[in-house]
Amino acid sequence: MTAYVLRRLWQMVPILLAVALLIFVIFSVVPGTFASATAADGRNVVDAQVLERMNREFGLNDPVHVRFGKYVAQLATFDLGISLRSREPVTVVLGQRLWPTLQLTLAAMLLALALGVPLGFVAALKSGGWVDSLSMVFAISGLSVPLFWLGLMLMYLFALVLGWLPSFGYGDPSHLVLPALALCVFPMALLARTTRAVVLEILHADFVRTARAKGMSEMRVVRWHLVRNAMVIVLTMAGLQFGSVIGQAVVIEKLFAWPGLGSLLVDSVSTRDIPVVQGCILCIVIFFLFSNLLVDVLSARIDPRIKYT
Amino acid sequence: MRLTRANLVLGAFLIGAVVIGGVLAPWLAHTDPVMDANLMNAETAPGREFWFGTDGQGRDVYSRVLYGARTSLTVGIVSQLINSVIGVTLGVSSGYWGGWWDDWVSGLTNMMLAIPSLIFALAIMAILSPGITSLLIALGLTNWSYSCRISRAATLSLKGQGFVQAAKMLGYGDVRIMLTQILPNILGPIIVIGTLGMGGAVLAEAALSFLGLGIRPPAPSWGSMLSNAREQITTAPWVAIFPGLAIFFTVLGLNLLGDGLRDLLDPQSKARV
Amino acid sequence: MKPGGIALLEVEDLCLSVTAGGKSCDAVADLSFAIERGQIFGLVGESGCGKSITALALMGLLRRPLAWRSGKIRFKGQEIQALGPEAMRHLRGKHISMVFQEPMTALNPLATVGRQIAEMFVLHEGMGWHEAEKAAVRALAKVRVAAPDQRVKDYPHQLSGGMRQRVVIAIALACKPELLLADEPTTALDVTVQAEILELIHDLCAAQGTAVLLISHDLGVIAQSCERVAVMYAGRIVEEAGAQEVFQRPRHHYTRGLISSLPLLGARAINAANGRTKLQEIRGMVPAVTDFPAGCSFHPRCGMATQACIDRAPGLTRLEGGASVRCHHHA
Numbered sequence: 043m044t045a046y047v048l049r050r051l052w053q054m055v056p057i058l059l060a061v062a063l064l065i066f067v068i069f070s071v072v073p074g075t076f077a078s079a080t081a082a083d084g085r086n087v088v089d090a091q092v093l094e095r096m097n098r099e100f101g102l103n104d105p106v107h108v109r110f111g112k113y114v115a116q117l118a119t120f121d122l123g124i125s126l127r128s129r130e131p132v133t134v135v136l137g138q139r140l141w142p143t144l145q146l147t148l149a150a151m152l153l154a155l156a157l158g159v160p161l162g163f164v165a166a167l168k169s170g171g172w173v174d175s176l177s178m179v180f181a182i183s184g185l186s187v188p189l190f191w192l193g194l195m196l197m198y199l200f201a202l203v204l205g206w207l208p209s210f211g212y213g214d215p216s217h218l219v220l221p222a223l224a225l226c227v228f229p230m231a232l233l234a235r236t237t238r239a240v241v242l243e244i245l246h247a248d249f250v251r252t253a254r255a256k257g258m259s260e261m262r263v264v265r266w267h268l269v270r271n272a273m274v275i276v277l278t279m280a281g282l283q284f285g286s287v288i289g290q291a292v293v294i295e296k297l298f299a300w301p302g303l304g305s306l307l308v309d310s311v312s313t314r315d316i317p318v319v320q321g322c323i324l325c326i327v328i329f330f331l332f333s334n335l336l337v338d339v340l341s342a343r344i345d346p347r348i349k350y351t
Numbered sequence: 352m353r354l355t356r357a358n359l360v361l362g363a364f365l366i367g368a369v370v371i372g373g374v375l376a377p378w379l380a381h382t383d384p385v386m387d388a389n390l391m392n393a394e395t396a397p398g399r400e401f402w403f404g405t406d407g408q409g410r411d412v413y414s415r416v417l418y419g420a421r422t423s424l425t426v427g428i429v430s431q432l433i434n435s436v437i438g439v440t441l442g443v444s445s446g447y448w449g450g451w452w453d454d455w456v457s458g459l460t461n462m463m464l465a466i467p468s469l470i471f472a473l474a475i476m477a478i479l480s481p482g483i484t485s486l487l488i489a490l491g492l493t494n495w496s497y498s499c500r501i502s503r504a505a506t507l508s509l510k511g512q513g514f515v516q517a518a519k520m521l522g523y524g525d526v527r528i529m530l531t532q533i534l535p536n537i538l539g540p541i542i543v544i545g546t547l548g549m550g551g552a553v554l555a556e557a558a559l560s561f562l563g564l565g566i567r568p569p570a571p572s573w574g575s576m577l578s579n580a581r582e583q584i585t586t587a588p589w590v591a592i593f594p595g596l597a598i599f600f601t602v603l604g605l606n607l608l609g610d611g612l613r614d615l616l617d618p619q620s621k622a623r624v
Numbered sequence: 625m626k627p628g629g630i631a632l633l634e635v636e637d638l639c640l641s642v643t644a645g646g647k648s649c650d651a652v653a654d655l656s657f658a659i660e661r662g663q664i665f666g667l668v669g670e671s672g673c674g675k676s677i678t679a680l681a682l683m684g685l686l687r688r689p690l691a692w693r694s695g696k697i698r699f700k701g702q703e704i705q706a707l708g709p710e711a712m713r714h715l716r717g718k719h720i721s722m723v724f725q726e727p728m729t730a731l732n733p734l735a736t737v738g739r740q741i742a743e744m745f746v747l748h749e750g751m752g753w754h755e756a757e758k759a760a761v762r763a764l765a766k767v768r769v770a771a772p773d774q775r776v777k778d779y780p781h782q783l784s785g786g787m788r789q790r791v792v793i794a795i796a797l798a799c800k801p802e803l804l805l806a807d808e809p810t811t812a813l814d815v816t817v818q819a820e821i822l823e824l825i826h827d828l829c830a831a832q833g834t835a836v837l838l839i840s841h842d843l844g845v846i847a848q849s850c851e852r853v854a855v856m857y858a859g860r861i862v863e864e865a866g867a868q869e870v871f872q873r874p875r876h877h878y879t880r881g882l883i884s885s886l887p888l889l890g891a892r893a894i895n896a897a898n899g900r901t902k903l904q905e906i907r908g909m910v911p912a913v914t915d916f917p918a919g920c921s922f923h924p925r926c927g928m929a930t931q932a933c934i935d936r937a938p939g940l941t942r943l944e945g946g947a948s949v950r951c952h953h954h955a
Contacts, residue, residue: 060462068478182610186550186603188557191577191595198584198591248729255683255724256795257717257747266743270734289467293558297581307470308562311477323474327465346779347733 047339054331061327062117062320066110069316113320122324123317127310132321136303140325142212143302147291147329149218150225151284158230159276162237167264169242177234184231189290193224193297210299221298225291229283236279240272247271274345281337285330358611365604369597373420380414384571387411394587404589407579408569412590416597418571423601426486426556427549433491435498435545442502443529443537447510456499463496469555476564486565490552498544505537539616543609550605557598573598630701631658632835633682633803638695638705640674640681640859642913643688651677651690651913652859656940659852661802664829664836666850666867668843668882672910674859675839676725679805681705682837683722684712700802718748721796723825725808727788731780737791738764738776744798763794767824786817793824800832807839822849843882847871855879858911858921861940865947875949877926881906920952928953 116123122132165177197220201209208217244250245268253263292304299305303322310318342348372379381402392409395401403412445456463471471493479485509515509532518528559565560574568575573594580591638655641648652674659665667675680686682697684707697705704715716722724730731740741763742756751759757776764772767790780788789809796804806825810818826849829836840846846853847867854864855876863876874880884904908925911917919937923929932952942948 057462057465060458061466064462065474068474182606183599183603186599186606188554188577188595188598188602190558190561191591191598194577194581194584194591195595198588202585248724248726249732251685252724252730252792252795253732254685255716255722256744257713257715258743259713262747267732267735271732274734285464285467286469289469290558292469292473293561296562307473308564311473312563314477319474319477323466323470326467326470330467331465345734347781 043339043342047335050335050338054328057331058324058327059114059117062113062324063110065320065323066113069314069319070109122321125310125315125318127313127315127318132317135306135318136321136325139301139303139306142300143288143291143295143304145218146221146225146294146300146302147284147287149222150287150291151229151280153222153226154229154233154283154287155280157226158233159237161230162234162239162276163241163264163272165234166238166241166245167260169238174238178238181231181234184227185235187227189224189228190293190297192227193221193294196220196224197298210297212299212301217298217300221294221300224297225287225294228290229280229287232283233276233280237272237276240275241268244268244271270344274341277337277340277344281334284333288326288329355611355614358607358614362604362606362608362611365600366608369420369601369604370424372417373424376414376417376421380411380417382411382414384410384415384418385569387414388569394583394590396587397589403593404587406576406587406590407583410569412576412593415571415576416573416593419573419576419594419597420601422483422566422570422572423553423556423574423598426483426490427552427601427605429487430490430494430552431545431548433487434495434548435541437491438495438498439502439534439537439541441495442499443506443533445499446503446506447525447529447533453503456503460496460499463493468493468496469558472555472559473562473564476559481564481567483566483570486556486559489559490555494548494551494555498541498548501540501544502537505540506533509533509536542616543613546605546609546612550602550609553598553602553605632661632663632700633659633837634696634698635678635682636696636698638678638681638697639693640677640686640690641693642690644914647914648689648691649914649916650693650859652681654860654940655695657854657861657864659803659835659837662830662833662835663852664826664838664850666846666853667837667839667856668841668846668853669856670841670910672913673856675856676807678856679722679807679837679839682805683716683720684709685722717744717801718799719801720803720805721799721801722805722807723789723792723796723809725811727785727792727812730792731788733780735779736776737778737780737783741776741791741795741798744795748799759798760794763798764791766797766828767791767794768820769794785813786821789813789817789821790824793821793828797828797832797834801834804829804834804836805839806836808841809838810845811840811842818845825849843871843886855882858916859913860921860950861948862922862950863948865943865945869945869947873955875943875947875954876922876951877928877953877955878906878922880955881925920950 113123120133122136124130125132125135128135161177161181165174168174197209200207200220207219209220211217250263250267253267254260258266288304291302292307294300295302295304296308303325307319307322307326309315310322387410389409392401392405393407395405395409397404397412401411401413403416406412406415441456441460445453472489475489475492476485479488506529515528515532518532523531556565556572557574557577560567560572561578563578566572566575568578576594577591580594583590635658636656638652639650640652640655642651655674655678657665667678669675677686677690680690681692684704686692692705695705696703699715699720704712707715731737738757738760741760742751742753745751745756745759746753761772761776764775769775769787769790775783775787780791783791793809804825809825810821813821822845825836825838828834836849838846838850850867852864853867853870854861855870855878856862857878863870863874863879865873865875870879871883874883881904885906887903906925911921911924917924917934919935920926920929920933921937923933926933930953936952938950938952940948940950941954
């Protein structure tokens with residue numbers, strides 16, 4: 043298993059390099075550089091000399107391959123460059139924003155798992171009944187709601203009208219509630235549907251028939267035979283969902299003024315702070331790759347048929 | 352069976368309503384969605400004159416919602432079309448030919464799947480000037496991985512089947528086999544993925560426009576209508592409610608339609624979710 | 625039926641229906657047979673004749689679209705066809721057990737083999753898990769698995785088909801049930817393994833006094849192990865007699881067709897001398913459940929069919945020696 047994990051970690055490197063290259067290439071095509079973007083904002087009136095100096099200082103005039111070469115060399119030493127905006131090392135800037143994003147996405151995924159999976163189970167076990175229909179209507183609605191609109195409505199109801207929770211910001215746990223709630227709806231709906239489908243399929247499997255033939259009560263059949271078998275697939279789906287949740291967190295972070303990687307990404311995109319953009323994206327990709335690895339390792343623990351040699 | 356039919360009917364109904372709203376917008380709308388902005392009417396509550404109320408610039412929300420349908424549907428359909436074309440082409444060819452081409456495409460797909468699609472689209476929108484064409488490019492280029500994977504898997508399993516072998520023996524060229532033998536058999540799942548993907552595209556457009564990176568106001572897109580809604584939420588909540596509801600019903604319709612189509616066209620789907 | 629005794633299992637006029645698209649028809653009808661204690665009873669017939677459904681009905685494991693329609697099932701004198709699910713559950717595993725056809729998928733892939741056997745002891749004999757696992761090792765030894773204390777820790781995917789079937793048998797016989805339903809227990813196995821498994825079932829059941837309902841489409845399997853045989857066709861029993869009698873003096877034309885379609889191994893000359901130059905077959909196909917012919921359901925394929933066969937479905941004729949046959953023109 044250790045050998046497998048190490049191999050997977052090693053395989054992440056080319057993917058990360060490829061992503062870094064891709065992002066780099068995309069932003070090299072940008073017609074406006076950071077300096078002119080700052081100037082174009084209208085906030086700073088910058089004359090040509092200052093512009094030229096900024097370009098030289100940040101090496102923005104060097105040919106593309108030179109810049110990329112420098113970048114890769116820096117990556118090897120875990121140096122992500124300097125933020126064009128704040129002059130701080132990108133690693134520092136990212137470091138400040140990492141934990142809030144982790145908090146938000148983990149809270150949302152945990153909620154999604156805790157609420158969605160049992161819902162899917164119940165819907166499958168009582169298939170055809172009103173519980174099933176109601177939960178599936180809820181699930182498909184959850185998949186159709188625009189994320190920030192949901193966030194906005196939640197904010198409107200709970201913060202502005204009822205005043206129970208703060209409407210934006212970061213600090214104590216009460217600030218986490220609304221953003222996490224909004225973010226968890228989509229993965230929860232998806233997990234509920236997946237779980238239901240998987241459980242229904244397993245309920246008709248041969249080994250479940252054997253279990254019933256043994257004289258087991260339906261509840262025991264579920265507990266001793268159904269749950270573990272379903273969890274393998276559900277876990278894989280949850281892992282995949284994590285990636286999409288990280289993406290959607292961008293919207294929630296912006297809406298609730300949550301100081302995480304997502305809002306940092308959006309801000310640095312509009313100011314063309316390329317090093318920070320690259321750093322954010324790389325960070326997010328690393329998150330996702332790690333969560334995939336975690337899911338694979340967990341699956342191997344649960345399912346003895348999976349052999350990672 | 353009953354559920355499939357209910358899904359299809361309800362989904363088709365919702366989408367039909369949206370399509371009619373969009374297509375007939377010039378006749379159904381009450382005002383010009385962009386030009387008729389009377390600040391004196393700003394932030395009027397829904398009533399007899401303005402069915403959905405007015406926004407901060409005094410524009411009729413109802414008319415803007417109708418015109419917004421055009422944008423959202425266009426984005427949904429076209430971007431999904433691009434996705435499907437890219438995904439199917441890459442998937443079928445890599446599954447059929449294998450070898451270095453397959454390795455290359457799989458590597459590319461793995462890389463694509465490592466980046467959350469919204470973030471990728473965000474990055475691309477950042478370098479293109481905002482607007483519908485850029486949006487179509489961004490969404491079209493970032494969401495093809497899933498249909499690629501599915502096409503590839505289906506091609507791999509179809510490749511060894513009798514009718515494909517028979518076509519080979521008849522001397523059919525590779526491309527002809529892919530087009531006439533393999534493609535028709537994967538059409539079902541691809542249509543399902545496409546329909547569900549359209550819903551995703553509409554949601555993505557809304558998210559990107561909200562972040563200021565999609566369609567910018569005053570163009571009447573549902574997403575852009577929501578981008579200012581946050582500030583007005585206390586004074587004029589209807590500005591946010593109606594476009595949001597429009598998005599919700601459109602995506603719901605697409606999801607229902609996709610579900611129904613899946614039961615109809617692809618009942619053995621392992622991807623049943 | 626033994627005089628003066630109650631049979632272990634009595635099935636009387638059992639009727640099972642299948643519903644599709646709002647319409648229902650009888651998958652099994654007028655089914656009557658009895659199994660004595662310790663007896664090995666064979667149920668033979670082609671695929672689709674209703675044998676497996678009958679076994680499921682005996683276990684109370686029928687699910688939509690199948691359902692019990694009418695008739696009685698008596699186990700140890702008690703009627704069980706309409707028992708509630710709880711009561712039926714108490715019978716399953718402890719008094720009536722079942723072995724299914726597919727050993728490859730019959731076991732939970734995520735639990736060790738030992739644990740799945742131990743479940744029986746925990747469920748029915750109130751043992752603790754530790755004790756039950758030890759009993760599982762003994763159960764594996766009984767089904768002639770080598771190194772049972774090692775195998776107990778294996779997962780199903782690590783075992784061959786034959787081994788898995790042994791495990792399934794160990795599970796079924798763990799709590800010494802009075803009746804074992806074996807639905808095509810050897811069909812999915814290699815021929816050499818088949819013989820071992822059949823012998824195993826035979827020996828264990830003889831030792832424990834367990835009666836067996838052996839279901840198969842393979843006449844060889846039935847002939848090898850059974851004391852009494854019933855032949856099923858299109859949901860009905862068409863002939864029933866002692867095993868020897870059925871194979872040496874078949875009375876129903878379907879049975880005759882089945883037996884004579886068995887390829888005779890031997891020199892070509894001998895076969896030619898008997899007038900056999902080609903494999904014999906029963907012309908036609910087994911009818912679908914929805915399309916059972918009127919009258920005698922076998923008449924379209926029978927060489928002896930007359931108008932009477934088309935007009936009236938034959939009833940069960942009892943013959944001397946306890947045999948019975950359902951035919952207007954039986955031999």
